[in-house]
Amino acid sequence: MQTDNTSPITISVRQSTGTYIAKANGHKATASCTTGPIQAAESLARKIGLAPSMIQEQQRDGLGYGCSRFTHPGELATNTSDSAHCTNCGICHTRTETCIEAKARFGGAA
Numbered sequence: 842m843q844t845d846n847t848s849p850i851t852i853s854v855r856q857s858t859g860t861y862i863a864k865a866n867g868h869k870a871t872a873s874c875t876t877g878p879i880q881a882a883e884s885l886a887r888k889i890g891l892a893p894s895m896i897q898e899q900q901r902d903g904l905g906y907g908c909s910r911f912t913h914p915g916e917l918a919t920n921t922s923d924s925a926h927c928t929n930c931g932i933c934h935t936r937t938e939t940c941i942e943a944k945a946r947f948g949g950a951a
């Protein structure tokens with residue numbers, strides 16, 4: 842299930858009885874959130890190792906009620922803060938190591 846390093850990803854969010862459920866094309870992971878569609882999309886982005894700040898909301902034209910769509914450039918999250926402590930994943934790693942790699946090194950089973 843390895844995609845290209847930077848292929849754009851579409852995240853679709855659907856509302857179901859007060860819960861927003863986010864899915865991304867090419868990924869099996871889903872994320873749910875009751876706060877709002879953007880939060881659900883960000884939560885999913887974190888789950889699959891993408892930089893959550895790079896999500897962009899798309900036009901809702903043609904989408905059903907309660908549906909939102911977001912795109913992400915596909916850039917993997919890395920430590921973009923100026924300190925060793927990564928604000929994305931909470932692990933101390935460098936800018937050149939992605940959060941996915943840091944988590945793998947940490948032994949966290951995804």
Ligand SMILES: [Zn+2]
Nearest residue numbers: 927929930940
């Ligand atoms: Zn990180």
